[in-house]
Amino acid sequence: MALLGTMAVVSQPLFYVVFGVLFPQPHENGWLRLAMALLGLPIVFEASIPRRWRTYLPVYWLIYITVSFPLFSTYMVLMNGLTAVWLAYQITCLLLVFMLFDVRASLVSVFVGCGLGVLLNILFHHSEVPYHTVGPIAAVWLFAGVGAVLCDLSRVIAWRVRTDSMRSVTSTIAHELRTPLASIHLAASGLERHFPELIAGYDAAIEAGLIKPRMRARSLAVVRELADTVASEAEHAQVTIEMLLAAAQVTNQQAMSRVDAGATVDAAIKRYPYGSTAEKDRVSFTVSANFTFLGWGPALTNVIFNLIKNAIHYTAKKPGATIVIMVDRLSESRGRIVVWDSGPGISPGTLPLVFERYVSGRGRPDTALGIGLAYCQDVVGKMGGTISCTSHEGIYTRFTVILPALQEDAPSAA
Incomplete structure (x- = not known):
């Protein structure tokens, strides 16, 4: 979010340089651009915001984008009489909204922002709008909007397919690991039950002088705990497998x-x-x-x-x-x-x-x-x-x- 916020904040003064200095456009306002840039600073420095306020950042992000993109671009395109430069700017802003949010949030942002932009233009009534050109422009807007919605839906569908595939693979791997883990645990249990007798026989043989000790005391201590360690690790692995299976199946299918x-x-x-x-x-x-x-x-x-x-x-x-x-x-x-x-x-x-x-x-x-x-x-x-x-x-x-x-x-x- 911070990176996207930085882009939104930096774009405001940059567009003032383009529309106000290099290619001057009517009604370009540097103070308005500066105000919108300052409003985006909380998003840029989200890491410095107290934790209790961070939960409100997504809502603030939606409001900020609505104001700086749909509302501002609509207001400016109407102020400038639907000129080609501002129409291109508005279309770009609206497409960016659909790239940043899902379909529902994007539609809310676009309709609310554009509606407020039209309302502001009516209230302040800057210049006459050539309404005879609104028809073709509306057709272009509709085409761009439908295309953006379809692209976003395609992205959601692709994400769901990818998620389902990952869930299926996870479930398959988990099921495949269950059987060998159960076998390992069973073998470890048998080893834990009979291994102490073998160790006791080994110790008795050493004490009787029948064999010479070839294992260090430290290594022998590790061997004594080997069966318990294998059984414990197998059980922990089974817990992890159950967790993965629950994540992949239970909460989505039951x-x-x-x-x-x-x-x-x-x-x-x-x-x-x-x-x-x-x-x-x-x-x-x-x-x-x-x-x-x-x-x-x-x-x-x-x-x-x-x-x-x-x-x-x-x-x-x-x-x-x-x-x-x-x-x-x-x-x-x-x-x-x-x-x-x-x-x-x-x-x-x-x-x-x-x-x-x-x-x-x-x-x-x-x-x-x-x-x-x-x-x-x-x-x-x-x-x-x-x-x-x-x-x-x-x-x-x-x-x-x-x-x-x-x-x-x-x-x-x-």
């Missing part, structure tokens, strides 16, 4: 149903593949006030899996850290799920970026892909909720999921 938040979160906590008993004991769960909502149970399970995975990873770096998961009801229409940990927290510089793809995983190449929290935000948003993160570096991190609660009593699906 109808929503009533979900019991407390039961679903409790089941997710029990099903999560903890790496050790110590990790499992680190997690506590309470239900202050349960609620049901309209959504997908498997999707919420994967959201909880991701939040637990992050919490366990970071609390491991802080001795004595704990993880608290809570379900409660904020009001009759809103339920809340909180995942809190007393880990090292998140730095102020990283906190605004945690829900961006491929960002949160940069500092942890061993386990993270950087897509988990972005997936959580996407899924929770599709269920009509929000997810937010607050943190105090060195003290705690809290993820809060707020979902629209159902008020009527009905059977639930966990």
